[in-house]
Amino acid sequence: MATTTEVSQNVPELAIKSFLFVDCPGTQSEDAGKASACSGCPNQNICASGAAKGPDPGIELVKNRLKDVENKILILSGKGGVGKSTVTALLSRSIAALNPDMNVAVLDIDVCGPSAPRVMGVAGEQVHQSGFGWSPVYVDDNLSVMSIGFLLSSVDDAIIWRGPKKNGMIRQFLSEVDWGKLDYLLIDTPPGTSDEHLSVSTYLSQANLTGAIIVTTPQEVALLDVRKEIDFCRKVNIKILGVVENMSSFVCPCCQTESEIFPATTGGAKQMCSDMNIPYLGSLPLNPVIARGCDEGRNIIAELGDSPSTKNLTAVVEKIIEACRQ
Numbered sequence: 557m558a559t560t561t562e563v564s565q566n567v568p569e570l571a572i573k574s575f576l577f578v579d580c581p582g583t584q585s586e587d588a589g590k591a592s593a594c595s596g597c598p599n600q601n602i603c604a605s606g607a608a609k610g611p612d613p614g615i616e617l618v619k620n621r622l623k624d625v626e627n628k629i630l631i632l633s634g635k636g637g638v639g640k641s642t643v644t645a646l647l648s649r650s651i652a653a654l655n656p657d658m659n660v661a662v663l664d665i666d667v668c669g670p671s672a673p674r675v676m677g678v679a680g681e682q683v684h685q686s687g688f689g690w691s692p693v694y695v696d697d698n699l700s701v702m703s704i705g706f707l708l709s710s711v712d713d714a715i716i717w718r719g720p721k722k723n724g725m726i727r728q729f730l731s732e733v734d735w736g737k738l739d740y741l742l743i744d745t746p747p748g749t750s751d752e753h754l755s756v757s758t759y760l761s762q763a764n765l766t767g768a769i770i771v772t773t774p775q776e777v778a779l780l781d782v783r784k785e786i787d788f789c790r791k792v793n794i795k796i797l798g799v800v801e802n803m804s805s806f807v808c809p810c811c812q813t814e815s816e817i818f819p820a821t822t823g824g825a826k827q828m829c830s831d832m833n834i835p836y837l838g839s840l841p842l843n844p845v846i847a848r849g850c851d852e853g854r855n856i857i858a859e860l861g862d863s864p865s866t867k868n869l870t871a872v873v874e875k876i877i878e879a880c881r882q
């Protein structure tokens with residue numbers, strides 16, 4: 557059986573290699589910014605000036621890169637499978653559709669399970685590199701996406717990386733993507749509080765992170781983990797913009813009967829938010845149109861039309877925009 561190291565040196569590495577500056581001398585080196593490998597790197601000037609030398613040079617690089625991004629929002633969930641990527645897709649599409657003059661982007665930092673390319677309908681697209689950094693993939697004129705999923709040679713490739721390597725990839729994502737001017741950057745994270753969360757919160761610590769949105773389902777088993785997520789945010793000083801309760805109820809498209817698929821035995825997210833003094837942003841119903849549309853990467857906002865899902869989603873978006881202004 558292959559060991560972790562053997563696997564990590566196989567397929568994904570080959571696919572990703574061409575996008576990484578593999579001969580980078582490192583920010584602490586005398587040759588930083590001056591070596592031949594630095595030619596074409598978007599961070600060359602910062603490294604050459606010595607500004608990147610310090611306890612954590614990535615923080616400065618990220619701050620510099622994201623200075624034209626007005627709102628940077630982490631999307632978190634305690635449990636896996638509660639719909640974090642789906643909600644990220646719905647929110648980004650909805651903000652972009654409701655505000656055509658705004659630029660919105662999704663950064664998927666779920667290194668081991670990147671789903672943004674599929675959910676946003678851009679699976680199989682290529683990321684290109686220019687003198688300014690990696691160009692994200694455009695879903696619409698004002699909506700772009702970046703994900704490690706674009707760098708894999710096959711969607712079935714498994715990435716088995718230890719913390720430092722994930723950290724390096726996240727740093728590159730945050731410091732080397734050429735987003736241009738953005739109003740909202742939604743950062744889709746893996747579930748829980750792991751290496752990726754520590755990396756992203758460290759690198760964004762000087763970059764004026766707006767806050768975090770936590771996605772959950774109503775049942776206690778999911779809420780238990782949300783409380784840990786809230787604790788994490790408080791410990792690392794991340795403002796919690798609020799909680800979105802996903803798949804709260806199911807309205808039968810035939811008879812319009814409303815059922816609770818995941819019963820809120822302890823009062824659901826609303827009660828938990830009130831108990832923990834956290835803003836409650838609203839709920840989204842379990843809707844087969846959403847499930848199918850995301851699976852097939854279609855523009856769900858157009859398909860949802862004038863439905864209760866749209867009404868709820870618009871209300872959540874309005875609260876998020878308001879929370880970002882405060």
Ligand SMILES: Nc1ncnc2c1ncn2[C@@H]1O[C@H](COP(=O)(O)OP(=O)(O)OP(=O)(O)O)[C@@H](O)[C@H]1O
Nearest residue numbers: 636637638639640641642747841842843846847850
């Ligand atoms: N409101 C919804 N209505 C219908 N289906 C939904 C809804 N939200 C999520 N789903 C479905 O639930 C499944 C899990 O969603 P998703 O992949 O977004 O979860 P996740 O929390 O990002 O998962 P992971 O933790 O693995 O990253 C998907 O099949 C998705 O289509």
